[in-house]
Amino acid sequence: MMRLLIMGPPGAGKGTQAKKIAEHYAIPAISTGDIFRANVTEGTPLGLKVKQIMADGGYVGDDITNEIVTNRLLEDDTNDGWLLDGYPRTLQQVEHLDSVMTEHGVHLDAVLCLLADVDEVVARLHLRAVEEGRDDDSPDAIRARQEKYLQETSPLLETYRERDLLVEVDGLGPIDEVTRRIFEALDAHSEQLSKAAATPAAP
Numbered sequence: 040m041m042r043l044l045i046m047g048p049p050g051a052g053k054g055t056q057a058k059k060i061a062e063h064y065a066i067p068a069i070s071t072g073d074i075f076r077a078n079v080t081e082g083t084p085l086g087l088k089v090k091q092i093m094a095d096g097g098y099v100g101d102d103i104t105n106e107i108v109t110n111r112l113l114e115d116d117t118n119d120g121w122l123l124d125g126y127p128r129t130l131q132q133v134e135h136l137d138s139v140m141t142e143h144g145v146h147l148d149a150v151l152c153l154l155a156d157v158d159e160v161v162a163r164l165h166l167r168a169v170e171e172g173r174d175d176d177s178p179d180a181i182r183a184r185q186e187k188y189l190q191e192t193s194p195l196l197e198t199y200r201e202r203d204l205l206v207e208v209d210g211l212g213p214i215d216e217v218t219r220r221i222f223e224a225l226d227a228h229s230e231q232l233s234k235a236a237a238t239p240a241a242p
């Protein structure tokens with residue numbers, strides 16, 4: 040049973056690592072970016088609405104995004120846990136997720152943050168643009184996404200740090216090496232938590 044968030048700047052490799060973590064814990068990796076992209080590809084009403092926002096590197100509105108996640112977390116495969124990739128990205132989304140979890144009577148186990156240098160991630164995204172041709176990997180969109188991340192999303196890490204949930208891992212290096220660091224850090228984090236739980240409170 041594991042409920043996790045994976046955060047970090049665009050290009051840090053969240054999607055790649057999310058799949059490995061999800062497989063390891065046998066939980067679904069839920070990526071709001073993937074959900075939006077699938078809707079764009081299929082040309083659904085939601086896809087038509089978010090296509091331009093995504094291409095510009097902006098954030099899809101909180102109301103739409105929150106609703107997507109709320110509905111996804113009602114599906115049967117989420118009963119034993121989940122990993123959210125790319126959500127929450129704003130304070131309003133943090134608060135929404137809190138209220139959804141309270142309603143379900145569940146809590147987060149950890150918030151994983153992949154650390155990566157801006158120049159390095161921008162270089163990776165330019166490479167991905169050439170290889171995969173994602174609409175939002177144009178140079179302007181890449182810059183816009185980095186800027187949005189710094190302004191709106193990176194401050195959320197402090198919120199989770201205050202809750203003792205933040206687990207930071209260096210995201211640079213070979214994929215498997217980063218994966219190994221992630222499991223090591225998550226294991227250390229849960230060990231710390233169980234130790235804290237076993238220590239009797241001071242009288």
Ligand code: ADP
Binds near residue numbers: 053070073126
């Ligand atoms: P990356 O990790 O490279 O930033 P994602 O696949 O996570 O890419 O997201 C791609 C785009 O989808 C974002 O730039 C944004 O437009 C939209 N998006 C994804 N998740 C959210 C979210 N939680 N809130 C608002 N917009 C989102």
